[in-house]
Amino acid sequence: MDLIVQTKKLGFTIAEIQEMLRGYDLESDEPLGQALPPDRISQHIALLERQREEIEVAIRMLRDLLAGRM
Known part of the structure; x- marks a missing residue:
């Protein structure tokens, strides 16, 4: 478990x-x-890194909205 x-x-x-x-x-x-398996771990790391980049972009956009810059 x-x-x-x-x-x-x-x-x-x-x-x-x-x-x-x-x-x-x-x-x-x-x-x-x-x-x-190592290949599955590598694939998942790549996926999480892409998701992190997308989240960082979304956070920047939201902060810009909050600051009135958009």
Whole structure:
């Protein structure tokens, strides 16, 4: 269960978590990295970085609106 909570905190969807956990022994003490293939981790990092950039743009726009600059 901890593994599911950890992956959810990392921003993975329930469907993605289900896919990753197929064949993974939830009762084992294996580290999270065993359930997350390196390519999946890299893809998710790229997604989160894109989302962060989009959020930063939205925040700047909102701050400009608040300051009356738009």
